[in-house]
Amino acid sequence: MKPVLEAHHITKEFSGNVVLKDINLVCKPGSVLALCGENGAGKSTLMNIISGVLSPSSGDLFWLGENVKFRNPDDAMQRGIYIVHQELSLLPHLTIAENIFLGYEPKGKLGFLNNRRTVELAKEILTDISFDLDVQLVVSSLSPAQQQMIEIAKAWSRKPKLLILDEPTSSLPKSEVTLLIKMINTLRERGVSIIFISHRLDEILDISDRVVVLKDGVLVTEKPTIELNRDHLVQLMVGRDITQTFPPRVHITGQEESMLELKNVSVPGKVHSASLSVPKGHIVGLGGLEGQGQRDLARAIFGVNPFSNGTMVVEGKVVRVKSPRQALRCGVVYIPDNRRQEGIVPPLSVRENMVLSTLPQIASRGVLQKRRERQQVTQAIESFSIKVHSMENLITSLSGGNQQKVIFSKWLRNNPRILVLHEPTRGVDIQSKVEIYQLLRKLANEGVGILMISSDMMELIGMSDRIYVMYEGRITGHLNGETATEEQVMSLATTAAKGVEM
Numbered sequence: 497m498k499p500v501l502e503a504h505h506i507t508k509e510f511s512g513n514v515v516l517k518d519i520n521l522v523c524k525p526g527s528v529l530a531l532c533g534e535n536g537a538g539k540s541t542l543m544n545i546i547s548g549v550l551s552p553s554s555g556d557l558f559w560l561g562e563n564v565k566f567r568n569p570d571d572a573m574q575r576g577i578y579i580v581h582q583e584l585s586l587l588p589h590l591t592i593a594e595n596i597f598l599g600y601e602p603k604g605k606l607g608f609l610n611n612r613r614t615v616e617l618a619k620e621i622l623t624d625i626s627f628d629l630d631v632q633l634v635v636s637s638l639s640p641a642q643q644q645m646i647e648i649a650k651a652w653s654r655k656p657k658l659l660i661l662d663e664p665t666s667s668l669p670k671s672e673v674t675l676l677i678k679m680i681n682t683l684r685e686r687g688v689s690i691i692f693i694s695h696r697l698d699e700i701l702d703i704s705d706r707v708v709v710l711k712d713g714v715l716v717t718e719k720p721t722i723e724l725n726r727d728h729l730v731q732l733m734v735g736r737d738i739t740q741t742f743p744p745r746v747h748i749t750g751q752e753e754s755m756l757e758l759k760n761v762s763v764p765g766k767v768h769s770a771s772l773s774v775p776k777g778h779i780v781g782l783g784g785l786e787g788q789g790q791r792d793l794a795r796a797i798f799g800v801n802p803f804s805n806g807t808m809v810v811e812g813k814v815v816r817v818k819s820p821r822q823a824l825r826c827g828v829v830y831i832p833d834n835r836r837q838e839g840i841v842p843p844l845s846v847r848e849n850m851v852l853s854t855l856p857q858i859a860s861r862g863v864l865q866k867r868r869e870r871q872q873v874t875q876a877i878e879s880f881s882i883k884v885h886s887m888e889n890l891i892t893s894l895s896g897g898n899q900q901k902v903i904f905s906k907w908l909r910n911n912p913r914i915l916v917l918h919e920p921t922r923g924v925d926i927q928s929k930v931e932i933y934q935l936l937r938k939l940a941n942e943g944v945g946i947l948m949i950s951s952d953m954m955e956l957i958g959m960s961d962r963i964y965v966m967y968e969g970r971i972t973g974h975l976n977g978e979t980a981t982e983e984q985v986m987s988l989a990t991t992a993a994k995g996v997e998m
């Protein structure tokens with residue numbers, strides 16, 4: 497079949513720094529091409545070139561055999577290239593139908609907006625891709641998975657020939673990924689050529705027909721997916737085998753010392769009478785489907801939206817945490833899941849972003865302190881393997897995964913006693929995941945109490961010493977992390993049973 501798009505010898509430089517070298521790529525109709533590689537390998541840059549956001553420094557793009565130069569994303573979209581970015585672009589206060597047709601609203605005879613027609617057409621689009629949802633719902637009421645699917649429905653309404661999905665599953669729990677995969681398969685059957693970027697290897701192997709691996713801006717492999725397995729793919733991306741993803745648990749003997757205890761805490765309408773305990777040196781997992789109150793619980797612990805009732809005990813003392821500042825004073829640090837929106841300050845450099853949370857301490861000190869600060873930043877860049885040329889580069893010039901690592905390291909500079917993390921490895925490549933897991937275990941071994949919210953079942957079971965599960969704002973039970981199974985977690989995640997320990 498004739499390719500829709502061919503990239504010939506694409507190279508891209510940013511101020512003399514070559515981030516893509518001589519890339520050749522072929523995208524065929526009705527086929528899914530998975531694009532993978534470590535954080536900073538060049539995946540987004542390549543997609544931005546294909547979708548007209550960036551121009552290549554050299555090389556050519558051919559669209560249906562014709563040599564093309566896109567001046568902007570609209571230009572590429574006119575041809576049929578549509579990109580769905582990692583960050584969702586929907587307007588939360590508008591309905592699904594309004595979002596799908598934003599900027600393309602069907603007009604009536606006199607040129608007025610035709611709301612009924614918008615609703616009808618939106619319904620047709622959802623039906624066409626077998627997605628059953630009331631198109632008059634407001635987007636803010638949807639789950640992240642549903643919002644992601646509306647992004648794809650919006651793309652589908654523009655009749656794309658080439659659809660680029662940049663980490664579409666990274667914020668979705670496994671249970672909802674299935675829905676998305678079904679949708680991708682439907683689009684493939686309709687003859688759409690799809691480029692699928694993901695760090696989730698199982699999905700890559702599941703969905704794609706061919707796999708392309710980028711490493712440091714070079715295309716190192718292109719193979720039919722059936723010739724690959726998980727280990728092989730890791731080898732290609734990382735350059736070595738990763739035999740052990742999760743570091744070994746350490747068995748703590750003697751009396752358990754509690755770092756954080758929640759007794760019947762509530763957040764109105766979100767968390768109902770939840771109780772849990774995080775012992776010293778433990779990693780306690782908090783699982784469940786997305787949106788069951790985990791975020792509200794974490795934010796309340798950190799004083800963003802305080803608990804309305806119940807008791808919070810930190811290292812044996814009852815505390816009332818009403819602000820993040822108070823939480824930090826109690827030794828509690830919270831690293832949220834939407835790190836890129838909440839965590840970075842775009843106009844600042846990597847160094848400035850890293851020292852931000854401890855800035856008042858640093859600002860009052862002199863040259864020596866500045867030197868120390870630079871040393872600490874250098875150390876953080878090394879220990880997190882952050883891909884950056886200079887610490888003075890703007891944070892926005894880093895790849896998504898590397899921005900996440902900067903934020904991670906920034907919060908850890910506060911020397912937490914209790915660390916609350918939400919989806920610690922979302923959007924992070926396999927190698928860095930392993931590094932983050934090792935770091936968390938090291939912190940636990942040093943006596944930090946860790947509460948890790950994760951919808952990644954492998955991670956939850958592989959890392960936690962104890963697992964609590966939430967459903968509809970309640971903790972439905974807890975499990976021993978070492979013996980827990982996926983089925984047990986799922987069963988607690990979908991039932992209102994109480995007080996189960998297995």
Ligand SMILES: Nc1ncnc2c1ncn2[C@@H]1O[C@H](COP(=O)(O)OP(=O)(O)OP(=O)(O)O)[C@@H](O)[C@H]1O
Binds near residue numbers: 510538884896
């Ligand atoms: N506007 C820019 N200016 C300077 N450097 C940039 C710019 N955009 C990207 N880069 C650099 O290009 C390299 C590739 O980044 P890119 O975002 O394409 O990686 P990626 O493979 O998509 O990573 P991730 O998985 O983390 O999203 C990185 O080293 C990044 O710092």
